[in-house]
Amino acid sequence: MNTNDKLQNNFAIGEVNWKPGSDSRLEKLGEGFYNATNYGFGNVGIVITNEGVVVIDSTISRTGGKAIVDEITKMTDQPIKYLIYTHGHGDHVGGASVLKEQGATVISHRNVIERFNRYTKLRDHHVAINSMQFKRKQKIKNEYIYPDIVYDFEYTFELGGKTFRLLHGKGETDDATVVYIPEDKICYSGDFIVWSFPNIGNPNKVLRYEREWYEMLDRILKLNPKAIAPGHGRSLLGNEEVQACLSDTSAVLKYLHEECVMHINQGSSLDKMLHEISIPEELANSPYIKQSYGCLEFVIRGIHRRYTGWYDGNPTNLSPSPINDVNQAILDLIGNQEKIIESTRYFVSEGNLQLALHLIDLILTENPSDKEMHAFKGELLEQMSEVSNNLFFRNFYTVSANNERELAE
Numbered sequence: 001m002n003t004n005d006k007l008q009n010n011f012a013i014g015e016v017n018w019k020p021g022s023d024s025r026l027e028k029l030g031e032g033f034y035n036a037t038n039y040g041f042g043n044v045g046i047v048i049t050n051e052g053v054v055v056i057d058s059t060i061s062r063t064g065g066k067a068i069v070d071e072i073t074k075m076t077d078q079p080i081k082y083l084i085y086t087h088g089h090g091d092h093v094g095g096a097s098v099l100k101e102q103g104a105t106v107i108s109h110r111n112v113i114e115r116f117n118r119y120t121k122l123r124d125h126h127v128a129i130n131s132m133q134f135k136r137k138q139k140i141k142n143e144y145i146y147p148d149i150v151y152d153f154e155y156t157f158e159l160g161g162k163t164f165r166l167l168h169g170k171g172e173t174d175d176a177t178v179v180y181i182p183e184d185k186i187c188y189s190g191d192f193i194v195w196s197f198p199n200i201g202n203p204n205k206v207l208r209y210e211r212e213w214y215e216m217l218d219r220i221l222k223l224n225p226k227a228i229a230p231g232h233g234r235s236l237l238g239n240e241e242v243q244a245c246l247s248d249t250s251a252v253l254k255y256l257h258e259e260c261v262m263h264i265n266q267g268s269s270l271d272k273m274l275h276e277i278s279i280p281e282e283l284a285n286s287p288y289i290k291q292s293y294g295c296l297e298f299v300i301r302g303i304h305r306r307y308t309g310w311y312d313g314n315p316t317n318l319s320p321s322p323i324n325d326v327n328q329a330i331l332d333l334i335g336n337q338e339k340i341i342e343s344t345r346y347f348v349s350e351g352n353l354q355l356a357l358h359l360i361d362l363i364l365t366e367n368p369s370d371k372e373m374h375a376f377k378g379e380l381l382e383q384m385s386e387v388s389n390n391l392f393f394r395n396f397y398t399v400s401a402n403n404e405r406e407l408a409e
Contacts, residue, residue: 026071027235030184035229036071040064041091045084045188045229046072047181049160052081055104056179056188057231058095065095069102080104081159084166085147086190086231087173088115096145107155108147109168111175116144129204133395169216170209172199178216180223187225192216193245195233198253199294201302203392208302214253221246248286252279256296260303269312270304295390327365337363344376353380371408378404 026046027035036044040059046068047054053072058065072080083099085108086092100106119126149155155166165180172191179188191199192213200208220228221243228236228245236242256277263273277300283289311318320326334340340359347356360377364370378401385397 024067027229029186029227029229029235029237033181033184033186033227033229035188035235036068037234039067039071040095042089042231043229043233044068045179047162047164047186048072048076048078049162050078051160052078054082054084054159054162054164055080055099056084056229057086057092057190058083058099060091060094062095062098065098068095069098082107082157082164084108084164084177084179084188085112085175086179086188087176088112088119089173089191090119092190092231093144097143100145105149106145106147107149107151107166109166109175109177110150110152111173112147113150115173115175116146119144131399133202133204133392167216167219169212169219171213171216172208174209176216178220180220180225182223185224185226187220187223187228189220189228189230191231192220193228193230193233193236193249193288194293195230195288195290197289197291197294197296198249198299200253201294201298201300201305203298203301203396207306210253210257210299210303210306214250214257217246217250217253221250244286245288248283248288252283252286252289253299255280255283256299257303260300261307264304264307267313270301273300273304291390293391295392298392324365327362331362331366337366348380353384356380374404375408378402378408 024036024038027037029035032048034046034048036046036059040061040063042057042059044059044064045054045056047056053076055068055072059068069080080099080102081104083096083104083106085096085106088108088111096106151166151168153168157164162181162183165182167178167180169176169178169192176190176192178190178192180186198210198213200210200213202208224239225242226237226239228242230236236245256279259277260273263277268276274297277296278284279296331337331340340363344356344359347353347359357377357380360373360380363373364377367373381397381401381404385394385401388394388397
């Protein structure tokens with residue numbers, strides 16, 4: 001299974017039809033410390049002490065949660081004392097009910113509560129956008145297990161001679177927690193590390209936090225952990241690998257933050273930023289930040305959206321006419337639909353599928369029921385999906401291609 005397939009496999013906020021496969025495994029970080037990978041979409045941390053077990057995240061579903069409990073009972077008779085959320089995304093909290101039934105006290109940052117409230121209120125919206133992002137219809141039950149204990153900045157407790165430091169930070173979410181056990185120098189980072197480019201600027205999601213993200217990575221660096229269990233993917237083991245991953249991820253976010261801020265202060269348009277900002281070669285080649293999930297374009301868009309308003313500086317766009325009216329005016333000026341189709345096919349032959357899509361949309365403005373054009377658009381979107389190595393682009397194009405084919409029937 002390739003990286004993109006793993007990322008999109010059975011994602012949902014709530015129950016999914018998922019069973020642990022042959023690639024599910026427990027990675028040992030130290031004596032009593034484990035990272036459970038592929039028991040669900042998100043990793044699960046397990047810390048076994050002589051007074052009880054601490055679980056960090058709970059996979060995507062009750063099925064995954066039960067699999068985690070089964071693994072724990074194979075290793076120890078100690079009770080499950082605590083469940084810590086690294087954040088409130090569904091792939092990390094979906095199996096919480098199983099652990100709660102085992103008697104676990106749930107701990108999280110205070111903002112998890114607001115996240116669960118928002119997901120409940122905007123349920124249909126989140127079903128739609130997650131179905132697009134992960135290329136399958138979502139099942140959301142809205143049965144969230146709210147935390148028993150919440151904190152604001154830092155929370156510490158001890159169990160079985162181990163100190164659990166919960167550190168709040170912002171990154172992919174505003175409710176994130178990093179768990180650090182200083183006696184053994186083990187860190188559970190949540191989605192601050194996911195073996196992919198930092199997911200800033202998700203096309204369908206709320207704002208994310210590039211500056212606070214690299215600040216937390218630098219904070220973890222200073223702790224000098226010997227092993228890190230990330231939110232997704234295999235563990236980072238040994239000082240060299242840990243330092244390289246943290247440093248590269250922090251460096252790329254710092255660089256892009258500074259570049260975007262410089263452009264914003266210079267009055268650059270978003271279009272100019274997207275076409276002029278690139279990643280330094282030494283970071284572009286880092287194995288820890290491949291653009292398989294997050295990507296450069298999304299980070300630039302995310303930073304621009306965070307620090308600016310929606311006005312792009314062109315007064316034409318301050319109070320624009322409806323896009324269909326603009327397209328119709330252009331069509332009336334051209335006055336020749338066959339010429340547009342001819343130009344569209346030329347751009348396709350030149351490999352400029354994006355520009356071809358814009359021209360197809362012109363034709364569909366005048367005749368939104370044109371089955372031939374919907375079929376043509378579907379073909380182009382499928383081609384764009386096949387050549388992309390990024391999960392978002394692949395899935396958005398594939399789902400959209402299927403929609404166009406349905407309109408062509």
